[in-house]
Amino acid sequence: MNNKENLIDVSLDLFSKRGFxxxxxxxxxxxxxxKESALYYHFKNKEAILTxxxxxxxxxxxxxxxxxxxxxxxxxxxxxxxxxxxAQGFFAHYYCDKNIRRLICMLSIERMSDxxxxxxxxxxxxxxPLEQCNKVFRQMAERKLIKDxxxxxxxxxxxxxxxxVFDRHVLGNSDIDQGILEGCSEIARNIxxxxxxxxx
Amino acid sequence: MNNKENLIDVSLDLFSKRGFxxxxxxxxxxxxxxKESALYYHFKNKEAILTxxxxxxxxxxxxxxxxxxxxxxxxxxxxxxxxxxxAQGFFAHYYCDKNIRRLICMLSIERMSDxxxxxxxxxxxxxxPLEQCNKVFRQMAERKLIKDxxxxxxxxxxxxxxxxVFDRHVLGNSDIDQGILEGCSEIARNIxxxxxxxxx
DNA sequence: GTCTATAAATGGATAGAC
DNA sequence: GTCTATCCATTTATAGAC
Numbered sequence: 001m002n003n004k005e006n007l008i009d010v011s012l013d014l015f016s017k018r019g020f021x022x023x024x025x026x027x028x029x030x031x032x033x034x035k036e037s038a039l040y041y042h043f044k045n046k047e048a049i050l051t052x053x054x055x056x057x058x059x060x061x062x063x064x065x066x067x068x069x070x071x072x073x074x075x076x077x078x079x080x081x082x083x084x085x086x087a088q089g090f091f092a093h094y095y096c097d098k099n100i101r102r103l104i105c106m107l108s109i110e111r112m113s114d115x116x117x118x119x120x121x122x123x124x125x126x127x128x129p130l131e132q133c134n135k136v137f138r139q140m141a142e143r144k145l146i147k148d149x150x151x152x153x154x155x156x157x158x159x160x161x162x163x164x165v166f167d168r169h170v171l172g173n174s175d176i177d178q179g180i181l182e183g184c185s186e187i188a189r190n191i192x193x194x195x196x197x198x199x200x
Numbered sequence: 201m202n203n204k205e206n207l208i209d210v211s212l213d214l215f216s217k218r219g220f221x222x223x224x225x226x227x228x229x230x231x232x233x234x235k236e237s238a239l240y241y242h243f244k245n246k247e248a249i250l251t252x253x254x255x256x257x258x259x260x261x262x263x264x265x266x267x268x269x270x271x272x273x274x275x276x277x278x279x280x281x282x283x284x285x286x287a288q289g290f291f292a293h294y295y296c297d298k299n300i301r302r303l304i305c306m307l308s309i310e311r312m313s314d315x316x317x318x319x320x321x322x323x324x325x326x327x328x329p330l331e332q333c334n335k336v337f338r339q340m341a342e343r344k345l346i347k348d349x350x351x352x353x354x355x356x357x358x359x360x361x362x363x364x365v366f367d368r369h370v371l372g373n374s375d376i377d378q379g380i381l382e383g384c385s386e387i388a389r390n391i392x393x394x395x396x397x398x399x400x
Numbered sequence: 401g402t403c404t405a406t407a408a409a410t411g412g413a414t415a416g417a418c
Numbered sequence: 419g420t421c422t423a424t425c426c427a428t429t430t431a432t433a434g435a436c
Contacts, residue, residue, distance in 0.1 A: 019309060024410075246431095
């Protein structure tokens with residue numbers, strides 16, 4: 001990991017906690033024992049780091065769209081356990097993934113004053129995942145694995161369970177690992193109840 | 201509205217958008233055409249404004265606990281329309297209330313670095329409302345108005361619909377009124393589907 | 401209760417040596 | 419690619435006049 005990568009990593013870490021404006025170039029460099037002028041070799045200015053991280057969000061959303069496509073489309077049968085397991089995986093390995101989680105934290109701060117950040121937040125948090133859930137529920141309904149209900153409603157309800165748990169147990173929690181653990185068990189309980197209502 | 205109240209109002213407005221650290225004493229006073237020294241007559245320092253706003257959150261949570269108690273406990277019959285209407289009211293007049301909304305925005309920024317803000321966020325956003333929803337669903341189940349399901353699960357699902365809509369359409373939206381409008385119609389649709397699953 | 405003036409610290413950013 | 423040294427704007431906060 002070279003110093004440019006370190007700079008990006010530390011910046012994301014600080015931005016995701018305190019927000020872009022509250023983090024100084026000194027803070028970023030201090031965390032790496034670098035002088036400020038070294039940062040300006042890698043980035044034109046402080047803003048350029050934020051722009052770089054925003055681009056990472058766009059790339060991530062695009063790459064995830066593909067990954068979900070191949071992962072979900074093969075579901076053939078389904079059970080309560082499986083349903084809960086997939087939701088937990090979604091929670092733990094998408095939303096709670098260290099990089100995705102920090103990007104979401106950062107965006108959830110910046111979105112309050114920056115419409116562009118708000119767009120990106122909505123995409124990574126809801127729009128892209130909803131697209132994927134939609135597909136899956138539509139397929140499941142076609143295969144008569146679940147009741148015939150509007151797929152978009154099911155997707156919203158399903159994803160709402162996961163994102164709410166993410167907001168309650170992970171975002172803002174100083175003990176992330178503990179939050180993921182609690183979150184997983186709450187998801188299991190809520191998704192089980194959800195599946196009970198939609199299974200054939 | 202005297203100048204202390206104005207200072208609090210403007211501070212909340214700016215903190216809720218940019219976050220506490222990103223707002224300067226100059227910004228606050230500039231918005232009111234006041235000199236910085238005037239602020240220091242009313243508040244010991246910048247931090248004291250934040251502390252004051254945090255206390256407002258505590259008071260609000262306490263006062264809301266009482267208000268909900270009296271408003272909800274009288275429900276005797278229930279319909280899809282009523283169910284959706286109550287949820288919309290909850291959304292529009294609790295979460296989207298100008299002051300509550302701005303406090304939540306502020307806390308949703310500060311919580312990323314401040315555990316105390318996180319506690320307050322969870323209380324105003326979830327814990328207190330969940331307590332109230334819990335009571336209502338328990339009562340409704342007792343009166344055989346809905347299926348016999350665990351009240352806490354129902355409360356979580358019900359509130360999850362509202363808070364998700366709030367996050368998607370209001371927080372970070374530069375056109376709040378439009379967001380509330382969209383949010384209300386989405387809530388109507390989702391709560392109707394929810395009620396269909398739990399009614400007797 | 402608000403003003404002017406000012407102190408002292410912290411912020412982003414650049415020039416030039418190595 | 420990183421360092422020293424430095425510049426200048428902005429920030430929080432105080433003292434004292436009105």
